[in-house]
Amino acid sequence: MYRHYKRKSDRFGVTLVEIIVASAILAFIGGIVGHWFFLQREYQGRIFAISDAQQTIRQASWRMMQELRTARSVLFPRINADKSIRSDSKVVFKSFAGDVICYYYLASEKEIRRCKIPNGPGVPTADSEPVARNVDQLAFTASDEGNRIIDIFMEVKGTFGLESVYLINE
Amino acid sequence: MINNRQRNNRRGIAIVMVIGLVAIIVPVLYMLSQLGTSQTKLAFKYHENLLTETTALSGSNAGISRLRGNIRGYQSLTNQLIGDESYSLTLRPTGKGFFEQDLYYLLANSQIKSHHYAIMAEAEQFNPQPSPPVLVIARDYWNTVEPYEIDQVADVLSMQNDRGVDLLRLDETREYEKNATPDQYSTELLAKSSMLPAEIVPDWPEIVENLKSEKLSM
Numbered sequence: 001m002y003r004h005y006k007r008k009s010d011r012f013g014v015t016l017v018e019i020i021v022a023s024a025i026l027a028f029i030g031g032i033v034g035h036w037f038f039l040q041r042e043y044q045g046r047i048f049a050i051s052d053a054q055q056t057i058r059q060a061s062w063r064m065m066q067e068l069r070t071a072r073s074v075l076f077p078r079i080n081a082d083k084s085i086r087s088d089s090k091v092v093f094k095s096f097a098g099d100v101i102c103y104y105y106l107a108s109e110k111e112i113r114r115c116k117i118p119n120g121p122g123v124p125t126a127d128s129e130p131v132a133r134n135v136d137q138l139a140f141t142a143s144d145e146g147n148r149i150i151d152i153f154m155e156v157k158g159t160f161g162l163e164s165v166y167l168i169n170e
Numbered sequence: 171m172i173n174n175r176q177r178n179n180r181r182g183i184a185i186v187m188v189i190g191l192v193a194i195i196v197p198v199l200y201m202l203s204q205l206g207t208s209q210t211k212l213a214f215k216y217h218e219n220l221l222t223e224t225t226a227l228s229g230s231n232a233g234i235s236r237l238r239g240n241i242r243g244y245q246s247l248t249n250q251l252i253g254d255e256s257y258s259l260t261l262r263p264t265g266k267g268f269f270e271q272d273l274y275y276l277l278a279n280s281q282i283k284s285h286h287y288a289i290m291a292e293a294e295q296f297n298p299q300p301s302p303p304v305l306v307i308a309r310d311y312w313n314t315v316e317p318y319e320i321d322q323v324a325d326v327l328s329m330q331n332d333r334g335v336d337l338l339r340l341d342e343t344r345e346y347e348k349n350a351t352p353d354q355y356s357t358e359l360l361a362k363s364s365m366l367p368a369e370i371v372p373d374w375p376e377i378v379e380n381l382k383s384e385k386l387s388m
Contacts (some may be wrong), residue, residue, distance in 0.1 A: 021183050026194075027184075030194055033195075076377045092377050094384075097337075098340040098344060110361070
């Protein structure tokens, strides 16, 4: 009878002592893993912040590049009279449709904004939504003699981005 | 010697530990995998955007090269490879110009996953004098990220219409430039200064001067 009872309990259960010993070991391992997990979460948070910054830079660059690529001409900034490069926090160009488009940096709000100025009669209109938020620095650089290449430099939370766009339309 | 009771205790501890470790390790591994995949996804998203654009631009250049090589008539080439990515190219004749040059719509597009990029331009292909390469003038490049299929007539018509709206506006602005005297033109533009965002105002006179210097006349 006793033998039969013991065999059954060996197969299907654990004792309180076993659980207590295992829990103690698990608590120790859990403590180490938990600490490591916490460090990883912090690291993950930092990586995500960098990713978000990069994504902001990419999205803003992409949007501006799409419009700049098919633009007719860059009106501002243009290279200096002595042919040296020139940078500014805004770029103004004549769009595919011939209107004047401006992307500019609003330092007080840390935003990039877009404004459309009709090339002819009409009132300038600024887009209601910014092109990008949380931008710490923005610079457009004209570097070629024909004023057809614009470099876009951006800084978002310590992350930097640099893109170049060439105007394909005359 | 280990008796049966000790062996059973160890087995019990092992079972509880295995269950416990799985409960700890599985979420950790899941977290780590998410960390990796989300980073990769973000990086690839932009990479695909750029790659789509670059591939379509290559397709457009390939179209110009074909026209320079004296290819004439309709051509629809789908899935032309550039590296690992493919683009489609369509050369659609639209008539003849003043100098008997052939006129084309030059359409190229590329798609990578959900990213699309299509580019449409007009191209003038002159007769070979005396032999190829042929003079080709491409102009009015227009781009879109809408998922157009450039070998489908309906889609090409839609692209023509979308691009046509911008070209109509271009005609309007050009007409305005031609009809206004340089002084009228610059005066009207300078008058907008008070309505501009403060960031643009200081450089507006220089911008207007550049616009004036490029103003169309007749």
